[in-house]
Structure formats: C-alpha cells, structure tokens
Amino acid sequence: MKPIAIFRHSPGEGPGYFATFLDRHSLPWTLLRIDEGMAPPANPDEFSGLCLMGGPMSVNDELAWIPQELELIRTADRLGIPVIGHCLGGQLMARAFGATVGRNPVKEIGWGRVAVTPAAAQLAADWLGDSAGFEAFHWHGETFSIPPGASRILGSAHCANQAFVRGPHLGMQCHVEMTETMIRSWCQQWEAENVPPSASVQTPEQMQADMEPRIAAMRAVADRLYTHWIGGLRED
Numbered sequence: 151m152k153p154i155a156i157f158r159h160s161p162g163e164g165p166g167y168f169a170t171f172l173d174r175h176s177l178p179w180t181l182l183r184i185d186e187g188m189a190p191p192a193n194p195d196e197f198s199g200l201c202l203m204g205g206p207m208s209v210n211d212e213l214a215w216i217p218q219e220l221e222l223i224r225t226a227d228r229l230g231i232p233v234i235g236h237c238l239g240g241q242l243m244a245r246a247f248g249a250t251v252g253r254n255p256v257k258e259i260g261w262g263r264v265a266v267t268p269a270a271a272q273l274a275a276d277w278l279g280d281s282a283g284f285e286a287f288h289w290h291g292e293t294f295s296i297p298p299g300a301s302r303i304l305g306s307a308h309c310a311n312q313a314f315v316r317g318p319h320l321g322m323q324c325h326v327e328m329t330e331t332m333i334r335s336w337c338q339q340w341e342a343e344n345v346p347p348s349a350s351v352q353t354p355e356q357m358q359a360d361m362e363p364r365i366a367a368m369r370a371v372a373d374r375l376y377t378h379w380i381g382g383l384r385e386d
Contacts, residue, residue, distance in 0.1 A: 151385055153178040155197040157219065159205030159238060160185050162335050166327035167369060168201060168236075171376045177383075190218040194226040198383040202239025204325065208292055209241045209251040220246040232318035232382040237290055240313070240321035244294030247316060251294045254309050257345050258288040260352025261364060264304045264312045264324055273315055274303040277378045284371045285364060286312070286324035287357075289336060293323055308350040318382030326372040330361050 154172060156165045156179055165181065172179050180197075182188050185205075194200055200223070207213060223246035226233050235243040241251045265283035266274040283304075293309050296302045300316035304324070313322045337354035347353050 151178065151383065152196060152198040153180045154199045154201055154383070155180055155182055155191070155194070156201045156203065157182050157184055157190070157239070158203050159207065160203075162332070162339075163204040163238075164332075165201065165203060166329045166332055167372060168327045168376065171373065172380075175380065177380065184215050184219075190215055190222050192222075194222055194231050195229060197231065198385065199231060199380070200226050200233045202233065202235040202242055203327070204237035204239060204289075207238065209238065209245050216242070223247070227317070227319065229384075230318070231384050232379060233321075234319070234376075234379050235321045236327050237323060237325055240323050241292065241294045243316075243319060243321040244297050244300075244314070247297035247300065249295040249297035249300075251292055254291060254293040256308055256348070256350045257291045257343065258306070258308045258350045259290075259340070259343065259345070260288060260357045261285050262288050262306055262308065262350070264306045267302050267305055270301045270303045270315075273301050277303065277315065277320065277375055278371065279374050281371060281374070284368060286326060286368060286371075287328045287333065288324055290323060294321070318379070320375065320379055322375075326368055326375060328365065328368070330365060333357060333361060333365075 264286045296314050300314040302314050304313035306312050312324050340354050345351050
C-alpha cells in the first residue's frame with residue numbers, strides 16, 4: 151500500500167496518537183514538514199490517504215502553502231483518496247470543499263464534551279459506533295461552516311461544528327490525536343492566548359488534571375474514528 155501523507159504545519163502539532171494508530175495497524179506513513187518549508191506535493195496520487203494536522207495559523211492567512219493544500223484536498227477527493235483533518239486540518243478541508251472559516255463565538259481551550267448530532271445519528275454511528283459523545287481536547291479560536299455535500303456529526307456547547315463527514319473524508323475541529331507530552335507542551339503557550347479562564351477556557355492545571363484516564367477514554371473514540379477512516383484508504 152502507498153503511504154499515508156501526514157501534513158505537519160507547526161513543530162508542536164505533529165501526528166501524535168494518529169501515528170501510533172497507523173504503526174499499530176502496520177500502515178506506512180510519511181511526515182511532510184510544511185513548517186520547515188517543505189512544499190505540498192503537486193499530486194496526491196502517490197499516497198493512499200492524506201492527514202492534515204493543526205497549527206496556530208488561520209486558513210485565511212496569506213501563506214503560499216495554503217492554496218496548494220486546498221487544491222491537493224480537492225484533487226484527492228476527485229481521485230477517491232480519503233482525507234482526515236484535525237483542527238486547522240479540518241478547517242482546510244472545509245474551505246477546500248466550499249465552506250467558510252471564521253471566528254468562533256469564544257475561544258475553546260481544554261477538555262470539553264462533544265456530542266453526536268441527532269440529525270446525523272445514523273451516519274455518526276458508522277464512525278463512532280454506539281457513542282453519543284465523548285470528552286475531547288480543544289484549542290482553537292476559529293471554526294468552519296459545514297461544506298456542501300457534507301454532514302455535521304459532532305457539536306459542542308461552545309462550538310456548533312465539531313466534525314463533519316463528506317464521503318470517505320472526516321474533518322474535525324477538536325483534537326483526538328493528543329498525547330500527554332503534547333498537552334503539557336501546549337500548556338506552556340497558554341498565557342500567549344491572553345484569555346481568562348471561563349466556561350470554554352481551562353487553565354493549564356485543569357487541562358493537566360486526570361490526563362491519563364481522559365486520554366485513554368479519548369483514544370478509545372479515536373480508534374473508532376481512525377478505524378473507519380482507514381477502511382477507505384486507496385489500495386492501488
């Protein structure tokens with residue numbers, strides 16, 4: 151099988167648990183370090199799937215690689231190559247498929263429950279089994295609208311659009327790929343966010359409390375999402 155391309159847009163926002171999952175399933179992958187100046191490939195045909203990670207930038211920023219990745223996502227869709235996106239990655243997918251990305255009503259930082267959208271319960275079950283929702287990790291100030299032809303499967307109290315499905319593609323606003331090391335590293339940047347603690351913003355102490363059971367519970371859900379996604383990988 152051709153490798154899965156993982157796009158890293160920031161040094162601290164690598165593949166995390168997603169890479170662990172792929173290794174456990176003996177699936178080859180390659181890391182494209184966009185943050186180090188690597189250009190996105192012109193054609194996705196050399197990959198079985200595309201995975202887009204997060205980053206502190208906005209999809210609306212004028213960065214040379216953003217339109218290149220948007221076109222790559224659209225080409226992958228035409229070729230039947232599945233795409234999965236985490237936070238910024240989900241926003242890139244939404245923009246590529248014709249949606250908008252803009253400011254969320256509040257910043258959402260820390261642990262928070264996301265719930266299955268009742269209108270898409272059957273579709274959500276394909277990806278999540280019998281789960282009605284779970285506690286996910288969040289770190290964002292912007293969010294996406296749902297693109298044409300896609301269905302919203304997850305939402306939260308502070309961000310209506312937490313995940314959408316479009317054919318074999320999964321775009322997420324939340325972070326299910328987190329590791330303990332990543333959370334501790336991100337918490338060091340908390341003061342730079344310049345927002346006080348609130349219902350949607352946790353302190354570093356709150357985020358790092360009970361991390362082991364929280365991460366374990368989230369990984370059980372990530373396993374279901376990732377397992378369904380790899381079922382669509384192109385094998386030729």
